[in-house]
Amino acid sequence: MAKRTSRQTGKEAKVVELYKSRTSTLQKRIKKDEAAADALLITNPKDIRYLTGFVGDDSWALVPMRGSVITILSDRRFEEQIQIEAPQAKAVMRTKSLAVTLKETMDKRKFGKVILQPDYTTLATRKAIANKVGARNVIEFDDKLIQQRSIKTADEVKTIKEALVIQQCAFNQTIAEIEPGMTEYEIAALLEYKMRFLGADGPSFNTIIAADANASLPHAIPGKKKVKAGGIILIDWGASYNGYCSDMTRVVALGKMKPKMREIYQITLDAQMAAIDVIKPGIKLSDVDKVARDVITKAGYGKEFGHSLGHGLGLDIHEEPRLAASSKGVLEEGQIVTVEPGIYLPGVGGVRIEDDILVTSKGHQVLSDLPKSLESAII
């Protein structure tokens, strides 16, 4: 815990300004539509971290609609941690339930109406809160924090780059050790171990290691299937570093790659590169998806690309925006998205190639840089 927090030392003032500015942006957007509210109750731990720096759990953050001092409702286990991670916040160490502590805090700060986060608050929590503060004082309002979080600061970009360095280094170390006869789950164990050893908090999601026909299942769980010479392995993995997620996919072939796999590999790669190429601020989310889909459809595999093209990432592995045919809106500077087209042939195998792309002021920057040419995929 000490280490994790000491990374902030020396830039505390800057960090406090960052949290103030995030809070102020949130307040402004909400005020337009929910002027009657006095405060916003944040129950999603990732949002609490985003607004205060505090990374513990079992806690709520009460954000005032005026002023910048956020109150963290927590308990004694997290007292020291809050002082270190969120010194700018006011901390209340509760001895009663969170709902009772919320009521007491609202009374003290003369708050009447409070907004709850509909996507993160359960019916049981709302009931407990309404029982204490009164049902008419509870407002359900979508705070759109997830949209706000999609625009990354330079520090956030740097952290995600560090996560990518870890996951790519671990990948290189792992494929150097892969031999025919190893099982999917052994490879997953090795890859995750190396990420952890290189400083990752852990994998950013459940690692997918799928050999041969298993690669056609988008949600394969690494099992006892053995990788074999001449076969392919789909590897979809990511690192969590300082709370931020990275996410990549590569397909490798042991020794040689069969003609059918070579064919879909090259089409998938062409589709991915074409889609990355058009990424810039202002382009429609659905258009980026379409560019990749058109390449694959033209090659005759449109039906075998059964998912959307990509997603934002950050504190969560899946964030806004979504690169999908059904998405509204456009890409904005500072967003980071995955671009991950795939072709899946049931019973045969599959290919997906995924990189993480930052939207820059004039175009984009590919943050991940493992080789992905057809030649490089043969190990």
Added chain:
Amino acid sequence: MAKRTSRQTGKEAKVVELYKSRTSTLQKRIKKDEAAADALLITNPKDIRYLTGFVGDDSWALVPMRGSVITILSDRRFEEQIQIEAPQAKAVMRTKSLAVTLKETMDKRKFGKVILQPDYTTLATRKAIANKVGARNVIEFDDKLIQQRSIKTADEVKTIKEALVIQQCAFNQTIAEIEPGMTEYEIAALLEYKMRFLGADGPSFNTIIAADANASLPHAIPGKKKVKAGGIILIDWGASYNGYCSDMTRVVALGKMKPKMREIYQITLDAQMAAIDVIKPGIKLSDVDKVARDVITKAGYGKEFGHSLGHGLGLDIHEEPRLAASSKGVLEEGQIVTVEPGIYLPGVGGVRIEDDILVTSKGHQVLSDLPKSLESAII
């Protein structure tokens, strides 16, 4: 995925009976209080697994109040998986939103009123459902499935024992490799790798490796602190195996243990053994906590034992029942609880010793069996 599900092969009929019986128990309890309901909507993935065997996500299960056929509302990604894992269930592959698909399924089965799980359903989900099925058809009712899940079947006990075999084997392999100068996070990486390699799905919670003074923080995150000769390491870890969690804590000392740590180690161990000793069906949850607390208080460290004694475990790492001063109720046959007293001296160190205990018909069985005498703790 194939492997995970093939474990069921050969005992499918027995498994189907199990899911039927769990469903029937649930229906009976709910009918008493909510006779007007036609169905129960399960949104918690662990509960869906408990009632059907299906382990995927992004899906809901609709449990009728009469009859045993559960409908799983899912999408094409999980079609094959549901057929394998939950052949007894009816599966609907949706092309629209979950809420719309729920409405269509309810109409088809002539269901009017549906119960939602208050602890797992968000305000946003309830709103989406109410918009489709009508607000007056939505009932918030605590299904108490978490209570029902606390009584384990023989197969569940066996699976948790297998998780314990993995975590204990990985522990023995890891402490054999610990040397002064290793960091906390390196030890965590090693321990998690070995669990994964031995067949665990992964750690059942974030591994705690806390050296010396860090051991006084109940929620320490493994950092760059190095372990040293003559120092102690608190290790709180667990394996997830076939979805079931195990959970243990041991404290080891490198070469020798300082007198103060020896003192609190022995007191903690005495407290733990005394509490385990009284475990049997019918004993008050609060009394088990009291037995351990009395030993520690009598020794002068009552204030340094700042958490409750233990918790149930199963598909979740924290389940019912809780062994705490504030708990109501008694232990029942078939429950599995952790017993984990601790003494924490800020700035100095801490000791916690934790085992997993099954409540048997006449008493208890300690499922974990790593040595824990003071002598065995010195490595």
